[in-house]
Amino acid sequence: xxxAESGLLANLRQREAVDTAAHALLRARHTLEAGxxxxxxxxxxxxxxxxLGLLTGDDVREDVISEIFARFCVGK
Numbered sequence: 286x287x288x289a290e291s292g293l294l295a296n297l298r299q300r301e302a303v304d305t306a307a308h309a310l311l312r313a314r315h316t317l318e319a320g321x322x323x324x325x326x327x328x329x330x331x332x333x334x335x336x337l338g339l340l341t342g343d344d345v346r347e348d349v350i351s352e353i354f355a356r357f358c359v360g361k
Contacts, residue, residue, distance in 0.1 A: 299340055306336035 313329035316322075338344055 302336045302340040306333045306340075309333035309336065 309329045309332035313326050313333065316326045316329060
């Protein structure tokens with residue numbers, strides 16, 4: 286797997302993006318396992334997607350965020 290220490294990432298910005306995504310996904314997993322709210326889960330997932338978008342150069346567009354929230358029925 287690619288981690289910040291694996292040497293497969295070109296620069297500090299990329300390593301930080303991977304670390305941010307990994308931590309956000311870990312928080313999401315803990316939230317899910319603890320039966321936490323869908324809102325908290327969605328916040329962590331959006332953070333992970335945003336961090337990975339920095340790595341790939343893609344922006345997290347509003348439609349992606351809307352899709353995440355729709356799938357988790359946040360706010361309904």
